[in-house]
Amino acid sequence: MYGLAMVKGLMVTLKNLTRKPFTVQYPEERLTQHPRFRGEEFVWYEERCTGCASCAKYCPLGIIKIVTSPSETAIDQGDKYRLEVFDIELQRCMFCGLCVEACPYDALFMGSGFEQGKYSRKGMFISIDQLRQSEKHPSTFFRPQLESTGYNPHKNRPLDWKEVGRESWNWHRQEKMGMRLASGPDLDNGSAEELEPAGTSSSDGSNGASS
Ligand code: SF4
Numbered sequence: 120m121y122g123l124a125m126v127k128g129l130m131v132t133l134k135n136l137t138r139k140p141f142t143v144q145y146p147e148e149r150l151t152q153h154p155r156f157r158g159e160e161f162v163w164y165e166e167r168c169t170g171c172a173s174c175a176k177y178c179p180l181g182i183i184k185i186v187t188s189p190s191e192t193a194i195d196q197g198d199k200y201r202l203e204v205f206d207i208e209l210q211r212c213m214f215c216g217l218c219v220e221a222c223p224y225d226a227l228f229m230g231s232g233f234e235q236g237k238y239s240r241k242g243m244f245i246s247i248d249q250l251r252q253s254e255k256h257p258s259t260f261f262r263p264q265l266e267s268t269g270y271n272p273h274k275n276r277p278l279d280w281k282e283v284g285r286e287s288w289n290w291h292r293q294e295k296m297g298m299r300l301a302s303g304p305d306l307d308n309g310s311a312e313e314l315e316p317a318g319t320s321s322s323d324g325s326n327g328a329s330s
C-alpha cells in the first residue's frame with residue numbers, strides 16, 4: 120500500500136521517542152569496563168620477560184620489535200638476555216591479544232585503558248621505557264589466574280610481577296638468579312607464601328581498590 124513504509128518508519132521513531140537513551144555523555148559519564156577489556160595499552164613485566172620474542176613472532180601484523188643482548192650479569196647460566204628494545208607499533212595494532220596468548224611466562228598482558236589517543240602518528244607506538252614506567256593494571260584477558268582472584272584492573276591496585284603469574288614467583292628464583300632486577304624479589308628473604316592473593320587485598324592489609 121502506498122505510504123506504508125513511511126508509516127512503519129514513523130512507528131520506529133515513535134517507539135524510540137520514549138525510550139531511555141543507552142548512550143552516555145563521555146567523558147563526563149563513563150561506562151564500566153569489563154575486567155577482560157582489551158584496551159589500547161599493554162602491561163609488560165620485565166622481571167618475567169626472558170626475551171624469547173614469542174609475542175613478536177605470533178603477532179600477525181609484525182608490529183612488536185624486540186632487541187636483546189646477552190646479559191653480563193648471568194653469564195654462567197648462558198641463556199639470559201637483557202631487553203634493549205621492546206616497541207609496539209600501536210597505530211597498526213588490532214588488539215587481538217595473540218601476543219599475550221603466546222607469552223609463555225605471563226610477562227605480557229593486555230592493558231585496561233583506552234585514553235591514549237595522540238594527535239600525530241609519530242606518537243602512536245609504545246616504547247620499552249613507557250612499558251617499564253607505566254602503572255601495572257593488567258587486563259584479565261587470557262589470564263584466568265587473575266580472573267579467579269576477582270581482580271578488576273579498573274578498580275583494584277596495580278599488581279607486582281610476583282602476583283600475576285600462573286606459578287608461584289618462587290619458580291623464578293632460580294630462573295632470575297644473577298639478573299640485576301630493579302624491583303625483583305628479595306632472593307634471600309622473600310617467599311611467595313608471604314604474598315596476599317592478587318586483587319583481594321593491598322600491602323597495607325586494606326581491600327585492593329586503589330585510591
Ligand atoms: S594485540 Fe594483536 S596486533 Fe596487537 S601487538 Fe598483539 S598480536 Fe599484534
Ligand code: SF4
Binds near residue numbers: 173
Ligand atoms: S613478553 Fe613474553 S613472549 Fe614476549 S619476549 Fe617476553 S617472555 Fe617472550
